[in-house]
Amino acid sequence: MRALPSSAVTHWHRTADVVIVGCGGAGACAAIEAARGGARTLVLERAGGGGGTTALSTGVCYLGGGTRVQRACGFDDSVADMTDYVRLAAGHGCDDERIRLFCEGSVEHFEWLCALGVEFKDAYEPEKTTHPFGEEGLHMSGNEAVHPFAERARPVPRGHKPRHPGEAGAYLMRQLIAAVEASGAEILCDCRATRLVRDDGGRVVGVLARLDGADIAIGAERGVVLCAGGFIMNDDLLAKHAPQLLRCNYKAGCPGDDGSGILLGAGAGGEAINMAEGLVLNAYYPPGKHAKGILVDANGHRFINEDAYIGRASDAMLNKADGRAWLIVDNELWGKTQVPHRLAAVEETFSELEASLGMPAGELVHTIETYNRHAARAEDPLFHKSAEYLRPLQTPPYAALDCTTTGSIYGALTLGGLSTAPTGEVLDAGGTSIPGLYAAGRNAAGICREGRTYASGLSIADATFFGRVAGRRAALSR
Amino acid sequence: MRALPSSAVTHWHRTADVVIVGCGGAGACAAIEAARGGARTLVLERAGGGGGTTALSTGVCYLGGGTRVQRACGFDDSVADMTDYVRLAAGHGCDDERIRLFCEGSVEHFEWLCALGVEFKDAYEPEKTTHPFGEEGLHMSGNEAVHPFAERARPVPRGHKPRHPGEAGAYLMRQLIAAVEASGAEILCDCRATRLVRDDGGRVVGVLARLDGADIAIGAERGVVLCAGGFIMNDDLLAKHAPQLLRCNYKAGCPGDDGSGILLGAGAGGEAINMAEGLVLNAYYPPGKHAKGILVDANGHRFINEDAYIGRASDAMLNKADGRAWLIVDNELWGKTQVPHRLAAVEETFSELEASLGMPAGELVHTIETYNRHAARAEDPLFHKSAEYLRPLQTPPYAALDCTTTGSIYGALTLGGLSTAPTGEVLDAGGTSIPGLYAAGRNAAGICREGRTYASGLSIADATFFGRVAGRRAALSR
Numbered sequence: 001m002r003a004l005p006s007s008a009v010t011h012w013h014r015t016a017d018v019v020i021v022g023c024g025g026a027g028a029c030a031a032i033e034a035a036r037g038g039a040r041t042l043v044l045e046r047a048g049g050g051g052g053t054t055a056l057s058t059g060v061c062y063l064g065g066g067t068r069v070q071r072a073c074g075f076d077d078s079v080a081d082m083t084d085y086v087r088l089a090a091g092h093g094c095d096d097e098r099i100r101l102f103c104e105g106s107v108e109h110f111e112w113l114c115a116l117g118v119e120f121k122d123a124y125e126p127e128k129t130t131h132p133f134g135e136e137g138l139h140m141s142g143n144e145a146v147h148p149f150a151e152r153a154r155p156v157p158r159g160h161k162p163r164h165p166g167e168a169g170a171y172l173m174r175q176l177i178a179a180v181e182a183s184g185a186e187i188l189c190d191c192r193a194t195r196l197v198r199d200d201g202g203r204v205v206g207v208l209a210r211l212d213g214a215d216i217a218i219g220a221e222r223g224v225v226l227c228a229g230g231f232i233m234n235d236d237l238l239a240k241h242a243p244q245l246l247r248c249n250y251k252a253g254c255p256g257d258d259g260s261g262i263l264l265g266a267g268a269g270g271e272a273i274n275m276a277e278g279l280v281l282n283a284y285y286p287p288g289k290h291a292k293g294i295l296v297d298a299n300g301h302r303f304i305n306e307d308a309y310i311g312r313a314s315d316a317m318l319n320k321a322d323g324r325a326w327l328i329v330d331n332e333l334w335g336k337t338q339v340p341h342r343l344a345a346v347e348e349t350f351s352e353l354e355a356s357l358g359m360p361a362g363e364l365v366h367t368i369e370t371y372n373r374h375a376a377r378a379e380d381p382l383f384h385k386s387a388e389y390l391r392p393l394q395t396p397p398y399a400a401l402d403c404t405t406t407g408s409i410y411g412a413l414t415l416g417g418l419s420t421a422p423t424g425e426v427l428d429a430g431g432t433s434i435p436g437l438y439a440a441g442r443n444a445a446g447i448c449r450e451g452r453t454y455a456s457g458l459s460i461a462d463a464t465f466f467g468r469v470a471g472r473r474a475a476l477s478r
Numbered sequence: 479m480r481a482l483p484s485s486a487v488t489h490w491h492r493t494a495d496v497v498i499v500g501c502g503g504a505g506a507c508a509a510i511e512a513a514r515g516g517a518r519t520l521v522l523e524r525a526g527g528g529g530g531t532t533a534l535s536t537g538v539c540y541l542g543g544g545t546r547v548q549r550a551c552g553f554d555d556s557v558a559d560m561t562d563y564v565r566l567a568a569g570h571g572c573d574d575e576r577i578r579l580f581c582e583g584s585v586e587h588f589e590w591l592c593a594l595g596v597e598f599k600d601a602y603e604p605e606k607t608t609h610p611f612g613e614e615g616l617h618m619s620g621n622e623a624v625h626p627f628a629e630r631a632r633p634v635p636r637g638h639k640p641r642h643p644g645e646a647g648a649y650l651m652r653q654l655i656a657a658v659e660a661s662g663a664e665i666l667c668d669c670r671a672t673r674l675v676r677d678d679g680g681r682v683v684g685v686l687a688r689l690d691g692a693d694i695a696i697g698a699e700r701g702v703v704l705c706a707g708g709f710i711m712n713d714d715l716l717a718k719h720a721p722q723l724l725r726c727n728y729k730a731g732c733p734g735d736d737g738s739g740i741l742l743g744a745g746a747g748g749e750a751i752n753m754a755e756g757l758v759l760n761a762y763y764p765p766g767k768h769a770k771g772i773l774v775d776a777n778g779h780r781f782i783n784e785d786a787y788i789g790r791a792s793d794a795m796l797n798k799a800d801g802r803a804w805l806i807v808d809n810e811l812w813g814k815t816q817v818p819h820r821l822a823a824v825e826e827t828f829s830e831l832e833a834s835l836g837m838p839a840g841e842l843v844h845t846i847e848t849y850n851r852h853a854a855r856a857e858d859p860l861f862h863k864s865a866e867y868l869r870p871l872q873t874p875p876y877a878a879l880d881c882t883t884t885g886s887i888y889g890a891l892t893l894g895g896l897s898t899a900p901t902g903e904v905l906d907a908g909g910t911s912i913p914g915l916y917a918a919g920r921n922a923a924g925i926c927r928e929g930r931t932y933a934s935g936l937s938i939a940d941a942t943f944f945g946r947v948a949g950r951r952a953a954l955s956r
Contacts, residue, residue: 001908002747092721240751243570266749266907269480273718276754299860301779320798360852360859366844374838381838382777429744430479 003198003268006205015219016042016186018474019207020227021193021261024052024254026441026463027227028176030471032116035183037475039222043185044209046192046228046256050180051173053229053254053413053442054460058131059168060141061464062086062457064158065103067110069137072122077156079103084153089142089458091450093274098422102447102465109465110160116179118172119163128288130281130310130338130456135163142455143309147384159457172460193260196224196268196437204268204436223436223474225424227467228261229253230414230442232278237262241275241416247323247405248280248412257414261443265418269434270426272445275416279451279459282314282403282410284327287335291389294328294371295403297321300354300364302371305385314410315452323405326357328364330395339409341401348396357400368393413459415451417444424470436477438470481674481746484683493697494520494664496952497685498705499671499739502530502732504919504941505705506654508949509663510594515953517700519663522687524670524706524734528658529651531707531732531891531920532938536609537646538619539942540564540935542636543581545588547615550600555634557581562631567620567936569928571752576900580925580943587943588638594657596650597641606766608759608788608816608934613641620933621787625862637935650938671738674702674746674915682746682914701914701952703902705945706739707731708892708920710756715740719753719894725801725883726758726890735892739921743896747912748904750923753894757929757937760792760881760888762805765813769867772806772849773881775799778832778842780849783863792888793930801883804835806846808873817887819879826874835878846871891937893929895922902948914955916948 017039020027027043028050034041043050064070064082083103090099114120125132125139132139141159143149164171180187188211197206197217206219231237232253238246251257262272284290291307295317304316306327317325326344345356354364372392374380380390402408418426418439425433426444440446441463448458495517498505505521506528513519521528542548542560561581568577592598603610603617610617619637621627642649658665666689675684675695684697709715710731716724729735740750762768769785773795782794784805795803804822823834832842850870852858858868880886896904896917903911904922918924919941926936 002906002910093718240571263907269747271744272749272907273753275751360848362848363860366848370838370840370844382841428480429741429750432480 001195001263001267003196003204004208006197006199009197009206009217011217012206012219013216014042015221016040017222018225018471019044019218019220020225021207022052022228022256022443023050023177023187024227024229024441024463025054025173025176025460026443026467028173028180029464029467030225030227030440031180031185032183033468033471034475035185037472039475041185042218043180043187044191044193044207045187045189048189050177050187051170053257054463055170055173056254057167057169057460058161058456059164059172060131060159060161060457060460062141062158062455062461063106063110063160064156065106067107067160069120069122069160073124073138075156077158081154081156082106082158085144085149086447088149088152089453089455090447091453094447094449095422098447101422105465116175118175120160121163124157127286128291128307129286130283132161133166135165137161137163141457143312145386146308147305147386193264196264198268202269202435204434220436222477223438225470225474226261226265226418226439226443227441228443229257230417231259231262232257232412232414234258242278242414244318245278245412245414247318248410249405250409250411252281252411252413262417265426265437265439268437269428270437271419271429272416273419274445274449277415277450279311279413279415279454280314280318280410281310282317282408283310283337283339284341284401284403285310286338289333289335290327290329292391293333293393295325296328296364296367298324298359300359300367302367302383305380305383307385307389309455311451311454317403318405325403327401327403328393329399329401330393331397332395334399341403342407344400344402344407346397346399350398353398353400414442415448417442420444423473424466425473438474440467440470479673479741479745481676481682482686484675484677487675487684487695489695490684490697491694492520493699494518495700496703496949497522497696497698498703499685500530500706500734500921501528501655501665502705502707502919502941503532503651503654503938504921504945506651506658507942507945508703508705508918509658510661511946511949512953513661513663515950517953520696521658521663521665522669522671522685523665523667526667528655528665529648531735532941533648533651534732535645535647535938536639536934537642537650538609538637538639538935538938540619540636540933540939541584541588541638542634543584545585545638547598547600547638551602551616553634555636559632559634560584560636563622563627564925566627566630567931567933568925569931571927572925573900576925579900583943594653596653598638599641602635605764606769606785607764608761609637610639611644613643615639615641619935621790623864624786625783625864671742674742676746680747680913682912698914700955701916703948703952704739704743704896704917704921705919706921707735708895709737709740710735710890710892712736720756720892722796723756723890723892725796726888728887728889730759730889730891740895743904743915743917746915747906748915749897749907750894751897752923752927755893755928757789757891757893757932758792758796758888759788760795760886761788761815761817762819762879762881763788764816767811767813768805768807770869771811771871773803774806774842774845776802776837778837778845780845780861783858783861785863785867787933789929789932795881796883803881805879805881806871807877807879808871809875810873812877819881820885822878822880822885824875824877828876831876831878892920893926895920898922901951902944903951916952918945918948
């Protein structure tokens with residue numbers, strides 16, 4: 001939606017210094033910092049309450065460089081080590097300055113969250129998992145210990161989950177929203193931003209919004225911060241920009257993730273970038289022992305090291321195996337997954353298993369023969385799975401868990417959004433900032449640019465960290 | 479570069495009804511139609527002469543539905559058959575209306591080209607090739623006869639090469655430029671457009687350009703048509719939008735393909751879409767018999783039906799084989815490729831070959847054993863190569879042609895550009911057209927959206943066809 005010229009606004013129903021669109025992880029943190037920076041801050045939340053997609057998540061936050069939890073659990077981390085890894089995890093197109101700020105500021109960000117009342121327990125979860133199911137505060141949440149990452153950056157766990165059993169996103173957001181309220185910022189719920197307002201000089205000076213069945217104009221004297229999420233809920237935008245995500249059957253987002261924040265920014269001249277990229281998740285582990293199984297395609301061939309983070313493995317399932325993948329385990333390895341995986345076949349021999357799955361005769365048998373021969377020596381010359389997950393598959397019966405796009409759950413979220421400077425300023429296609437306009441969280445293209453390199457917690461860490469940066473910056477703007 | 483407000487233009491050095499930026503295939507056709515439509519037409523070409531990337535190409539144009547050449551060569555085609563195939567070849571995100579216009583208008587477009595003096599010889603080249611090396615006017619230029627396309631659309635050849643031995647792009651452009659001159663349109667060479675000019679209502683009303691060391695303002699009373707090519711020559715834009723293309727070591731374009739036309743349009747509010755997509759070409763055939771060899775990755779495993787169009791196979795080499803691919807042939811199949819491929823290894827047995835290539839022991843041997851066993855029955859249950867390319871590899875010595883990104887030539891061009899209506903009108907992110915602004919050719923996201931589904935000739939056919947549409951439309955605009 002193209003921005004409205006301010007000359008068309010006859011009456012400002014409200015004004016604030018900083019107006020923030022969206023009260024998820026990014027918006028809440030932007031609000032806290034803007035208010036603390038002395039700005040009259042107003043947050044517009046289209047839902048009945050704040051929380052956004054962060055509230056629906058595991059709450060894992062990617063933090064490091066030597067946090068209290070890391071040190072208490074005996075892990076030595078540094079800004080340099082974290083930077084080495086985040087460069088790999090960010091994926092293509094992420095600028096060095098953004099990564100530098102993120103890694104250098106990570107311990108401070110951890111402490112800032114703690115000071116808000118977000119608790120983290122000093123305990124490490126060693127199991128390979130999407131997130132600790134208990135209250136443990138630390139786990140290895142990405143590809144740190146995995147080929148080819150482990151050879152390029154020293155592996156250190158950086159997934160920090162707030163102290164809450166199971167999924168901790170709602171707990172995290174409760175603390176953040178309480179802090180917004182304590183900061184003096186106001187949250188206006190059931191209020192949907194519909195259009196930005198720009199003055200003659202191109203500066204964003206306000207927002208049109210829908211509230212109580214009426215359109216209102218809200219002036220923003222210092223700036224507008226777009227924190228309205230990604231676009232996984234908008235099938236038209238997915239078809240246009242990230243059609244492969246339409247192959248996924250579970251949308252990891254809240255209803256507000258319809259791309260409206262991205263379109264608002266584009267309508268004011270902002271450039272949307274990285275729009276083709278997304279994170280795809282088929283959680284074939286935990287149980288962590290499933291990484292000792294093998295993933296095969298419709299020809300019975302492996303295509304990835306199975307100890308990869310599920311985002312990386314799921315990207316390969318979709319793009320290398322064309323969405324036709326099965327996890328092969330023996331009787332000792334079989335376990336229940338969180339989102340249940342259908343048993344596609346169970347047989348006493350691999351020959352019967354490949355026949356049951358309709359694979360070409362002899363191919364799965366050969367794949368297993370090769371895998372077992374090397375695994376017996378704790379080697380995987382083909383895909384370089386780490387030794388701890390290498391063991392021959394030899395205890396019948398053998399099972400194939402359905403990991404196809406038609407038979408299992410593929411979750412997805414988008415990683416494209418407005419182009420921003422590391423300060424949160426929204427940029428146009430020429431790299432010039434749009435005065436008065438900021439963005440953070442999945443409304444922007446942030447630290448996490450590629451699903452195949454992603455680590456759990458990167459998106460929430462990015463949203464909360466750069467939400468703060470954008471809120472501070474907007475509060476200083478005139 | 480953001481568009482300049484017309485209020486800032488104090489003097490229009492020139493005016494025309496329609497100003498066209500770029501004189502390649504799209505620009506030339508836009509100019510002919512605009513001039514014929516009664517518009518005073520001015521073409522700005524930044525190089526010393528017109529031609530653009532079309533002049534550097536093979537000149538193959540994807541045409542069908544029953545052209546004179548198709549009929550003379552005994553091929554029965556229809557608009558419906560062509561539409562079925564073009565839907566597959568266009569790839570994700572291409573709108574049905576654009577495909578409908580393109581297919582319904584294809585015979586007329588062929589005749590229009592002929593009437594301009596572009597000759598096509600009524601002769602068919604049956605060899606699997608990137609383009610006929612002789613003067614033959616017709617060949618199967620994409621994945622028509624190949625899995626999985628052949629099962630979904632009736633295979634018909636539609637690659638039309640102008641009558642000229644070898645590469646015919648320069649010949650094609652000579653005819654088009656002669657027609658531009660005959661049409662009354664003026665071509666201004668060595669003139670680089672630097673900025674669009676917009677009036678208060680947002681209508682594009684002119685262009686700033688650099689000519690003879692000075693900046694001039696050129697008024698466009700009916701419209702500006704951007705035909706300035708893609709962005710394969712701009713590494714910064716590639717890093718931002720299509721980083722995988724930076725893995726390719728040959729840029730299939732002319733120096734003007736630096737994305738400046740896309741940025742001009744974006745600066746006037748146009749949305750750039752499909753920016754992550756490109757066509758990748760590693761020409762392991764011709765000779766067509768190379769499709770009887772097998773492509774393997776670093777593990778000695780196949781990953782694609784080798785009779786696929788090279789754009790599809792090369793995409794798989796890059797993305798499924800991670801840029802580490804080899805073509806394995808036996809002594810009878812070996813032949814010289816146009817752009818020579820290094821022999822990575824030549825051995826008497828496959829066991830020695832896999833050792834020479836550093837592949838895990840037994841894997842290539844197994845791959846060949848499986849392939850040969852099925853090929854002897856003219857079957858390929860793994861990748862569905864068509865029967866005519868299936869024959870066991872059994873005449874030593876055996877050779878591996880280096881198709882790695884580090885050892886062979888990967889050509890690339892971009893398939894992203896401005897979002898347009900099928901009329902050529904440039905659209906913003908909300909789908910609203912920018913008055914007075916049109917785009918065609920690789921400056922726009924056209925018919926061809928994906929390299930993995932592409933067919934030779936799609937880009938030139940799209941550029942010339944929709945260049946005409948945009949030129950006609952601009953001439954009618956007020």
